Amino acid sequence: MKKFQNKVCLVTGASSGIGKATAVAFAESGAKVIVSDVNETAGMATVSELVALGAEAIFVKCNIAERAEVQNLINQSIEKFGRIDCAVLSAGIAGRLSLPTHEYPEDEWLNQIHVNLIGTWYCIKFLLEEMLKQGGGNIVSIASAAGLRGQPNNSPYATSKHGVVGLVKTAAIEYATKNIRINAICPTAIETPMIMEGRRKLAYNPEALEAAKNYQAMKRMGQPSEVADVALWLCSDEASFMTGHALPVDGGAFA
C-alpha cells in the first residue's frame, strides 16, 4: 500500500513551485488531493497532471488572504472528501528584496503581511476547526529561512515568515494533545518561478543567480521536490513525534 493511500491532502499554492511539487508527491503516494491556488488556469493544469498519475484530485480556487474564500476551500474539501488528513500551506508571495525598512511602500508591506501571515492564519484556523472535529490531522506551513533570520531589504517578507513560525510553534503546543501536528519548513533558495521569474528574476541575472547558489554550503539551489519530500515526511507517521518545528531545508546554509 502506498504511504498516503486513502488520505485526503490539501495543498495551497499548488499551481506552481513547491506547492505543485508537493501535490504531485502526494498523488504519487496514493493521496486524494485538493489543489488550491489563486491561479485557476495553472491549478487546473496541476489537477490534470495528478489525474494522469492515477490520483483523484480537485481544484478549488482560493485567495488565502480572503477569509471567506479560505472558509469555502475547507467547506468544499469536506463536502467532496469528508475530511482533510494533511495540509501543506505553500501559497505565498515574495518581497522585492530591494528596499530598506523605512523606504518600503506601505501598501506592499501590508499586502505581504496579509497574504503570507494572515492568509496562513486563516488556513490554519479553519483547518484546525475540522481537524478537531475529525480527531486529528497534520499541517505543514512553508515558511522560509527568512522566518529564522533577518533578510535585509525585505522586511515585510521576513516579518511575515517570522510570524508564520511563531504561529506554527504556538498552535503546535495548543493542539499537541489533540492528535494534531503542526510544523513549518524553512527553505533557503529553491529553484521555482517565484525567484527565477518573479521579483528576483534570477533567470536573467547571472550574478544574483551565483550568489543565490553560493548561499548554500552545497553551492546549488534546492529543487521543489526536495522541499516536497520533507513536507510529506512531516505529514507521515514516520514523523509522529515531530511537532512545532521550523525545519530548515537549506543545503547546509544554517550549518
Ligand SMILES: NC(=O)c1ccc[n+]([C@@H]2O[C@H](COP(=O)([O-])OP(=O)(O)OC[C@H]3O[C@@H](n4cnc5c(N)ncnc54)[C@H](O)[C@@H]3O)[C@@H](O)[C@H]2O)c1
Ligand atoms: N522559492 C524559494 O526560494 C522559497 C524560499 C523560501 C520560502 N519559499 C516559500 O515557499 C512558498 C512557495 O513558493 P514558491 O517558490 O513555490 O513560489 P511560486 O511563486 O512558484 O508558487 C507560489 C504559488 O502561490 C500562489 N499564490 C500567491 N498568492 C496567493 C494567494 N493570495 N492565495 C492563494 N495562492 C496564492 C501563486 O499563484 C503560486 O501558484 C511561498 O510561501 C514562499 O514564500 C520559497
